[in-house]
Amino acid sequence: QVQLVESGGGVVQPGRSLRLSCATSGFTFNTYGMHWVSQAPGKGLEWVAAISYDGSNTYYADSVKGRFTISRDNSKNTLYLQMNSLRAGDTAVYYCAKVSGMRVAEGGLDYWGQGTLVTVSS
Amino acid sequence: QSVLTQPPSVSGTPGQTVTISCSGRRSNIERNYVYWYQQLPGAAPKLLIHRNYQRPSGVPDRFSASKSGTSASLAISGLRSEDEAEYYCAAWDDSLSGVVFGGGTKVTVL
Numbered sequence: 349q350v351q352l353v354e355s356g357g358g359v360v361q362p363g364r365s366l367r368l369s370c371a372t373s374g375f376t377f378n379t380y381g382m383h384w385v386s387q388a389p390g391k392g393l394e395w396v397a398a399i400s401y402d403g404s405n406t407y408y409a410d411s412v413k414g415r416f417t418i419s420r421d422n423s424k425n426t427l428y429l430q431m432n433s434l435r436a437g438d439t440a441v442y443y444c445a446k447v448s449g450m451r452v453a454e455g456g457l458d459y460w461g462q463g464t465l466v467t468v469s470s
Numbered sequence: 471q472s473v474l475t476q477p478p479s480v481s482g483t484p485g486q487t488v489t490i491s492c493s494g495r496r497s498n499i500e501r502n503y504v505y506w507y508q509q510l511p512g513a514a515p516k517l518l519i520h521r522n523y524q525r526p527s528g529v530p531d532r533f534s535a536s537k538s539g540t541s542a543s544l545a546i547s548g549l550r551s552e553d554e555a556e557y558y559c560a561a562w563d564d565s566l567s568g569v570v571f572g573g574g575t576k577v578t579v580l
Contacts, residue, residue: 392574408568448520456520
């Protein structure tokens with residue numbers, strides 16, 4: 349069965365960095381695009397970033413462009429989100445999710461991890 | 471302020487049909503597929519509707535969706551207590567080069 353397991357969340361001071369990981373299994377990782385989606389406490393879903401199956405194309409929300417970097421290691425079946433210059437407004441649960449179709453540039457995400465909480469606070 | 475607009479809440483009694491609207495723009499809903507997600511309290515989102523109106527395996531046919539122009543809608547018929555959840559619409563936005571979500575609609579079963 350498909351499994352996505354995020355890790356790397358925690359409490360971090362404003363301006364510092366954090367790297368999230370998403371370990372996957374149960375599907376052919378190197379043939380699917382992947383996304384990160386965040387959810388601030390008590391708020392709705394917010395798209396963060398996406399990456400194509402081979403890493404050649406990446407997309408970012410304006411709110412994180414220049415601060416966050418999405419990447420993947422297909423040899424390890426793992427997705428990453430490098431988060432730099434963190435702000436209080438980045439506090440959220442971060443989910444990794446698998447694209448349901450063949451194109452990363454779609455909104456269809458058929459499998460989600462359980463999420464990892466990032467808290468940015470001094 | 472979400473790019474896609476949904477009502478904050480809808481409610482109904484068991485057995486009723488409720489409808490959730492999702493309003494967007496040409497750059498997102500009109501030009502691309504619409505997806506719907508269900509998020510139960512304390513859980514990760516679950517894909518409910520795929521590519522405008524298709525139900526993934528395991529999703530009851532009580533859930534149906536449609537799209538017309540820059541708007542989409544999700545209908546839940548035969549409302550059940552287990553349908554109490556937050557529902558989100560989503561689509562790729564060609565102008566933003568990213569996924570846009572609606573603000574979410576909380577469905578309450580009275």
